[in-house]
Amino acid sequence: MERGGSGVPGGRRKQRVSMADVAKLAGVSSQTVSRVSNGHPGVISSTREQVLAAMRELGYRPNSAARALRYGQFNTIGVILFSLSSTGNSRTVEAIATHAAAEGYAITLIPIDVPTQDNVLGAFTRMGELAVDAVIVIMEIHLLDTGTVQLPPGVHVVVVDSDAGDRYSVVDTDQADGARQAVRHLLDLGHRTVWHVTGPQASFAGQRRAHAWRAVLREAGRPVPPALYGDWSAESGYAAGLVLADPPDCTAVFAANDQMALGLLRAFHERGLSVPYDVSVVGFDDIPDAAFFVPPLTTVHQDFAEVGHRCVQKVLEQIRAGGGGQPGTDLVPTRLVVRGSTAAPRC
Amino acid sequence: MERGGSGVPGGRRKQRVSMADVAKLAGVSSQTVSRVSNGHPGVISSTREQVLAAMRELGYRPNSAARALRYGQFNTIGVILFSLSSTGNSRTVEAIATHAAAEGYAITLIPIDVPTQDNVLGAFTRMGELAVDAVIVIMEIHLLDTGTVQLPPGVHVVVVDSDAGDRYSVVDTDQADGARQAVRHLLDLGHRTVWHVTGPQASFAGQRRAHAWRAVLREAGRPVPPALYGDWSAESGYAAGLVLADPPDCTAVFAANDQMALGLLRAFHERGLSVPYDVSVVGFDDIPDAAFFVPPLTTVHQDFAEVGHRCVQKVLEQIRAGGGGQPGTDLVPTRLVVRGSTAAPRC
DNA sequence: TGACAGCATGTTTACGTAAACATGACGGCG
DNA sequence: CGCCGTCATGTTTACGTAAACATGCTGTCA
Numbered sequence: 001m002e003r004g005g006s007g008v009p010g011g012r013r014k015q016r017v018s019m020a021d022v023a024k025l026a027g028v029s030s031q032t033v034s035r036v037s038n039g040h041p042g043v044i045s046s047t048r049e050q051v052l053a054a055m056r057e058l059g060y061r062p063n064s065a066a067r068a069l070r071y072g073q074f075n076t077i078g079v080i081l082f083s084l085s086s087t088g089n090s091r092t093v094e095a096i097a098t099h100a101a102a103e104g105y106a107i108t109l110i111p112i113d114v115p116t117q118d119n120v121l122g123a124f125t126r127m128g129e130l131a132v133d134a135v136i137v138i139m140e141i142h143l144l145d146t147g148t149v150q151l152p153p154g155v156h157v158v159v160v161d162s163d164a165g166d167r168y169s170v171v172d173t174d175q176a177d178g179a180r181q182a183v184r185h186l187l188d189l190g191h192r193t194v195w196h197v198t199g200p201q202a203s204f205a206g207q208r209r210a211h212a213w214r215a216v217l218r219e220a221g222r223p224v225p226p227a228l229y230g231d232w233s234a235e236s237g238y239a240a241g242l243v244l245a246d247p248p249d250c251t252a253v254f255a256a257n258d259q260m261a262l263g264l265l266r267a268f269h270e271r272g273l274s275v276p277y278d279v280s281v282v283g284f285d286d287i288p289d290a291a292f293f294v295p296p297l298t299t300v301h302q303d304f305a306e307v308g309h310r311c312v313q314k315v316l317e318q319i320r321a322g323g324g325g326q327p328g329t330d331l332v333p334t335r336l337v338v339r340g341s342t343a344a345p346r347c
Numbered sequence: 348m349e350r351g352g353s354g355v356p357g358g359r360r361k362q363r364v365s366m367a368d369v370a371k372l373a374g375v376s377s378q379t380v381s382r383v384s385n386g387h388p389g390v391i392s393s394t395r396e397q398v399l400a401a402m403r404e405l406g407y408r409p410n411s412a413a414r415a416l417r418y419g420q421f422n423t424i425g426v427i428l429f430s431l432s433s434t435g436n437s438r439t440v441e442a443i444a445t446h447a448a449a450e451g452y453a454i455t456l457i458p459i460d461v462p463t464q465d466n467v468l469g470a471f472t473r474m475g476e477l478a479v480d481a482v483i484v485i486m487e488i489h490l491l492d493t494g495t496v497q498l499p500p501g502v503h504v505v506v507v508d509s510d511a512g513d514r515y516s517v518v519d520t521d522q523a524d525g526a527r528q529a530v531r532h533l534l535d536l537g538h539r540t541v542w543h544v545t546g547p548q549a550s551f552a553g554q555r556r557a558h559a560w561r562a563v564l565r566e567a568g569r570p571v572p573p574a575l576y577g578d579w580s581a582e583s584g585y586a587a588g589l590v591l592a593d594p595p596d597c598t599a600v601f602a603a604n605d606q607m608a609l610g611l612l613r614a615f616h617e618r619g620l621s622v623p624y625d626v627s628v629v630g631f632d633d634i635p636d637a638a639f640f641v642p643p644l645t646t647v648h649q650d651f652a653e654v655g656h657r658c659v660q661k662v663l664e665q666i667r668a669g670g671g672g673q674p675g676t677d678l679v680p681t682r683l684v685v686r687g688s689t690a691a692p693r694c
Numbered sequence: 695t696g697a698c699a700g701c702a703t704g705t706t707t708a709c710g711t712a713a714a715c716a717t718g719a720c721g722g723c724g
Numbered sequence: 725c726g727c728c729g730t731c732a733t734g735t736t737t738a739c740g741t742a743a744a745c746a747t748g749c750t751g752t753c754a
Binding site for chain 1: 363410411412413415416419421423430431432437438440441444445448453454455456457458460477478580581582584585606609610612613616635636638639640641643
Binding site for chain 3: 028029030031032035042043044047066068069070071072
């Protein structure tokens with residue numbers, strides 16, 4: 001009960017139990033232990049029992065390094081990302097981890113604290129040294145496009161949030177369609193035009209949403225107001241809201257995510273504008289809290305779990321096929337969830 | 348450009364480049380390659396250059412499985428958790444990943460989708476087979492206390508969100524003190540008593556917050572209203588809010604997290620109760636959005652980054668010391684952030 | 695009855711790396 | 725002038741596993 005787990009008295013370094021130890025105790029060869037350990041047939045049950053007993057007694061656990069060396073693969077997928085703080089990323093990672101686990105793969109996280117060229121390069125270098133069979137990149141891939149940065153050869157890659165579909169396998173939410181639904185919803189309600197608070201310039205998702213917003217307005221022949229630049233944070237949404245509230249000719253805003261929409265709600269409330277009667281607001285993401293904003297937020301639902309799931313599927317396909325998967329973009333559909341933050345404009 | 352990366356025409360299995368290949372090309376022994384690869388001294392610069400050139404040409408990457416086998420460690424920390432969806436967990440994990448990376452360690456995530464005994468057991472079994480030097484458990488440790496589940500021997504453990512300080516190294520936010528600050532703040536404002544919306548029963552953090560809430564009220568000789576049970580979600584906070592709004596003798600509520608506080612705000616708003624003039628609300632966590640709720644939420648700030656940091660520190664201490672770290676609880680302080688959701692009661 | 699199939703188990707080897715030890719060349723100093 | 729220390733580099737070995745091959749025993753059928 002007090003022992004450190006090592007039976008060796010005063011044992012200075014815990015020597016892990018190997019097959020050879022089990023074999024000795026069970027009085028068999030280590031190959032037989034291997035067969036038992038891997039559930040291979042051709043071991044008589046009495047022998048098997050003996051081996052299992054020895055394993056239990058010694059607390060044997062297979063050494064995965066040796067296994068990986070032998071098999072040439074690690075059963076591990078690396079996930080490179082910039083931040084776990086955003087709802088989207090953490091939910092996607094969670095789905096990746098869950099589905100990977102179901103397939104017998106573990107997930108290794110490689111965070112990049114500041115997305116400088118150097119850091120990204122460093123992460124990829126580290127990645128190369130890491131024990132991973134494949135990599136999922138949840139990040140703006142164009143950060144990697146300077147030519148100096150190369151993904152390690154022989155490592156399978158799937159990318160999220162990127163337009164690199166011509167070179168990599170890409171999985172992403174259908175950003176453009178989601179944004180179109182949001183803007184059309186507002187136009188359908190009778191708004192003359194729709195303002196937009198963008199995500200950060202560097203985000204491809206943000207770019208796509210902004211692009212679709214602009215496209216819908218143009219198609220409908222509506223004036224395109226200048227975009228307000230945000231950075232995903234509620235604070236930036238709040239700042240944008242203060243700007244929009246000032247000359248109150250804005251009746252509808254599409255925020256590129258729910259948190260900025262929250263900032264908008266707060267700014268409008270502070271300035272005495274009623275949502276949705278004075279201004280309609282639509283968000284993007286459908287974070288769980290969105291239904292409990294005041295008023296409940298109309299927003300575009302993203303299926304992060306599905307994105308994660310498809311990433312794992314694609315990456316496993318690549319691993320199993322052996323070759324690099326063919327490039328291409330796999331879009332996960334979105335769906336507009338209409339709640340209380342949108343309404344027809346006051347006449 | 349089209350090749351799979353393997354120079355072998357029709358090569359069916361990508362054979363990774365090993366030291367031996369580099370050595371052959373550079374015309375040296377593989378040991379010299381090893382020395383160059385690890386930056387050891389005692390290699391003349393001309394030789395070094397030759398080796399480096401060969402590495403570049405072949406795209407050599409060290410095989411971490413072989414390395415791990417050789418060294419007996421993986422430079423990897425496993426993180427077992429129940430969900431990444433909560434702000435707290437994902438921020439903690441992010442901090443863990445960042446600090447671990449700075450120390451040359453990678454993070455392997457082991458998610459547990461449903462916290463049944465079986466799943467937890469499975470995760471720990473898998474853990475034993477995984478390539479990790481230590482484990483950080485972000486979860487209710489009492490799920491493991493039935494005796495059937497054993498952490499693999501020889502693996503170092505640090506636990507978050509638990510009272511298992513007598514058996515494991517525990518790092519946690521000072522839940523009790525945070526809750527005390529919240530409740531005292533409300534009492535100091537003149538509220539006769541404070542209601543409480545709890546976290547899930549299974550959460551130790553939730554239990555602690557509830558316990559401290561009760562203790563402060565008792566110490567102050569105030570009546571202790573029945574707790575309302577929540578599950579961290581905004582929805583459960585909303586449900587609690589509807590209950591509290593009905594017989595409006597409640598002037599102050601302490602919610603065990605910010606999302607439930609959001610639900611409360613919405614319920615009160617819907618019932619025409621003004622926050623903070625009719626009811627004061629305090630949350631817990633200080634999620635980034637809390638400052639942009641309507642009204643801005645008074646809440647207890649948790650330093651998740653610090654929790655993650657200390658986890659990594661402790662775990663590395665254990666790895667380096669070789670022995671299991673001594674049990675004990677390391678508490679990270681909290682701080683009350685007063686915003687607009689609290690005020691003195693209407694006389 | 696002998697030859698051989700089938701089966702349980704043992705032995706050899708290779709995976710890629712790096713520590714430990716071995717070699718050999720060169721130079722300085724007694 | 726020869727001995728030895730130093731330094732660059734090569735050779736051997738071990739890490740734990742599992743495939744491939746080897747062994748030896750049992751039972752069956754011609």
